Amino acid sequence: MQLSKEPFITADDLGARIRELATGIDAAFSQTTPVLLTVLKGAKPFAESLTKKLTITFDTGTIQARSYEGTESTGNVEIDFNSKATVAGRHVLLIEDILDTGRTAAALIEHIQAHNPASLKIVSLLDKPSRRIEAVNADWVGFTIEDLFVVGFGMDYNQNFRDLDDIRILEP
Ligand code: 5GP
Ligand code: MG
Numbered sequence: 001m002q003l004s005k006e007p008f009i010t011a012d013d014l015g016a017r018i019r020e021l022a023t024g025i026d027a028a029f030s031q032t033t034p035v036l037l038t039v040l041k042g043a044k045p046f047a048e049s050l051t052k053k054l055t056i057t058f059d060t061g062t063i064q065a066r067s068y069e070g071t072e073s074t075g076n077v078e079i080d081f082n083s084k085a086t087v088a089g090r091h092v093l094l095i096e097d098i099l100d101t102g103r104t105a106a107a108l109i110e111h112i113q114a115h116n117p118a119s120l121k122i123v124s125l126l127d128k129p130s131r132r133i134e135a136v137n138a139d140w141v142g143f144t145i146e147d148l149f150v151v152g153f154g155m156d157y158n159q160n161f162r163d164l165d166d167i168r169i170l171e172p
Contacts, residue, residue, distance in 0.1 A: 001157065007166035008150060009143060014125075014166065015049065017142045021123060022053035024140055025093065028121070033057045034091040035083060035117075039108065040064040041162065042097035045154040046125045046142075050095065059085035063094075063112075065104045079111050087115040097155050098126040099141075102134035109136065126150065126167075 036058050038047040051058070061083025092112060099105055105122065112120055124138040130147050151157050152164030161168070 002171045003151070003161065004169040004171060006168075007152075008145075008148070008169045009153075009167040011153075011165045014142075014153060018046070018049045018125075019053050021140050021142060022050055025050070025123065026054055026056050028139075029056050029058070029091065029093070032091045033059065034093050035059045035061055035085045035087055036093050036095055037061045037063050037083060037087075037112070038095045039097065039104075040080075042154045042156065043095045043125070045162075046097055047095045050123070058093075059083075059090075061085060061087075063108060065108055079107060081111065087112060087117050089116065089118050091119045092117040092121070094120065094122045096122060096124040096138065097153075098128065098150070099124045099136065099138055100128050100131045102132045102136040105136045105138075106134035125153075 036047065036051065038044060038060070040062050063082065064080040094108060094112065096105060109120065122138040123140040125142040127138060127141040127144045128147055129144060149170045150167050151161035151170050152167045154162055155167070156162045157170050
């Protein structure tokens with residue numbers, strides 16, 4: 001596996017698109033104080049960039065799901081839930097790095113729904129719709145991409161490359 005020399009999505013393009021997402025999310029939650037639940041570890045840089053650009057008030061929490069080994073999802077999703085704010089009766093926005101098969105998001109949605117939120121919406125920085133197995137979709141998507149394995153801006157390959165400030169392709 002080899003990292004592409006050129007960025008697939010540059011840091012500038014990420015910043016510009018995240019600003020557009022923030023505008024839409026500000027509008028959608030202008031009348032409420034949502035709970036923003038960041039999916040660790042991959043969505044952390046995206047969530048940090050996004051929340052800096054939001055003008056609404058919000059509470060935060062994190063949720064961790066482990067399903068990947070190498071470049072293949074194992075399909076078993078383990079969930080670790082950590083929110084200072086209770087989710088019951090609250091408007092929740094789940095912040096994801098990438099929707100691939102949809103298995104992780106489906107498991108997270110089921111888990112969060114069990115806590116009876118007032119509503120649940122999803123923002124995903126990236127979306128690979130061609131890979132979908134579970135019928136889940138994000139309310140906001142940063143970039144729709146083909147079936148490529150990408151790293152950087154939080155996304156890893158066996159815990160490597162998370163610190164890149166742009167997104168690159170990992171080529172076989
Ligand atoms: P899913 O359960 O939708 O198949 O996978 C979701 C999770 O798998 C993502 O949140 C992410 O952690 C990981 N994942 C899926 N595709 C990629 C990819 O192209 N690159 C990286 N680094 N992780 C991915
Ligand atoms: Mg993830």
